[in-house]
Amino acid sequence: MEKFLTLSHIICGGTVLLIGLIQMFNRKGGKKHIILGKIYVAAMWWICISALSIISFYRFNAFLLVIAVLTFHTSFVGLRVVSRRTPGSEKWYDWAVSLAAIIFGMGLVGYGGYIYSNFGNTIFGLLCAGFGILTLKNGADDIRFFRKKSLSTKHWWMYQHIGSMGGSYIAAITAFAVQNPNLFMPNSPQQWLLWVLPGAIGGPIIGFSIRRWKRKMEPS
Secondary structure, eight states: OHHHHHHHHHHHHHHHHHHHHHHTTSOTTSHHHHHHHHHHHHHHHHHHHHHHHHHHHTOOOHHHHHHHHHHHHHHHHHHHHHHOOSTTOOOHHHHHHHHHHHHHHHHHHHHHHHHHHHHOOHHHHHHHHHHHHHHHHHHHHHHHHHHHOOOSSTTHHHHHHHHHHHHHHHHHHHHHHHHSHHHHSTTOTTGGGGGTHHHHHHHHHHHHHHHHHHHHHSOO
């Protein structure tokens, strides 16, 4: 079972990386985009399930735990936001996933503090705290939006869809880079940068894409 979980985790990870790249060039909203998007989300969710199974039954891995939660939350929000385009249409499971992200984020911040205080691992402690704060903020932003029940722009759901799906793809790239550090930074003491570079590079690209769609959908 462990071999199956590990192999399927790797296969789904490769599927996500490939489909995410294809989706960048697919016509948004087209049939291919929708079909590949569903495959992408299904693969993402299996990544999460397989990672949590490995952690729970075979070996604890903080890295797998971080990536599992981030990929599930961002891909879940990216999928659900397309279906709940009007205020107040969120379901109980939307609240549950966002609350779980907040709780996990708080726990990860605490874990980062534990790593630093007990093992003196400053870099890994800071990385855990940083990813914890990010996850906490994402969940809190969801809850704030659910409570607000008002829209700032007509096409808000599209921008959030782009941001969430893009965020899940960044998490997948981060997972691949961190699991294979010598492919990118052979024997380098700075391999910890692979945790942050995908987000540092991908974040501005996602922001640019959202701004471009805003200019297209809401011309001044």
